[in-house]
Amino acid sequence: MEETKLIAQLFEKAGMKEIINGDVTLVTPNVWSVNRYLRRRHNQELRVNPNAPELTINDISQEELKKMGMYVLPGKWWRETIPENGKILKAHDGTEVFLSVDKVNTDPGVAWDGAGNPGSGYQYSNFLQKLPYIIHVHFKRGNKWEWSALERTVLADYYDNPECDHVYRMYVSDILTNNGVVHVLYQGDYNYTDHYYYHSLFFFGTRKDDKL
DSSP, X not given: OHHHHHXXXXXXXXXXXXXXXXXXXXXXXXXXXXXXXXXXXXXXXXXXXXXXXXXXXXXXXXXHHGGGGGGEEESOOSTTTSOTTOEEEEOTTSOEEEEEEEEOSOOTTTOBOSSSSBOTTTOGGGGSSSOOEEEEEEEOOSSSOOOSHHHHHTSTTGGGSTTOOEEEEEEEEEEEOSSOEEEEEOOOOGGGTTOTTSOOGGXXXXXXXXXX
16 A cells, blocks of 8 residues: 555565565554654755755664664464454564554544534444444553553653653554554554654654754
């Protein structure tokens, strides 16, 4: 798929082609994650050099590329194999990751009643025989887990805080390959950079780096 073609190139540049073709689960970013990472780096450089050229994936160092391992989990984990209470896994680079399957009754993206409020009769799940599910990924950052949104938001600068865990829902879930599973992280595009929860490759930078 177009959203992940660039990510495949990054895994190859990182020397991880054989690894990702093994018995693994990829919780992968996509092109927008890369674009945000490059934009943040570029904006940092523009503060020092107003004539700094735009960056491409060829400007990502091998040291940075090693961090692609945070998106590679051992084993095949998807809706049918993730335990009811979730599963903590250690990614290829040592990052601890928690996968969970969560049933939902309202998807805010499709539930608005026209007045900016979730409409009780408008949720698509009201028309389904079974509640839909969403797979979430929780990346542990720092020395401890923050299991709730409250634990994260009470941290100073919360999502910009290097201790703050990052939790994402999936853009696409449960892509079963010959050897493993692929989930694609959800995030927005350039118009939504004011939101904390949109993913930047390697969690690089902070919100202030989205703008000059």
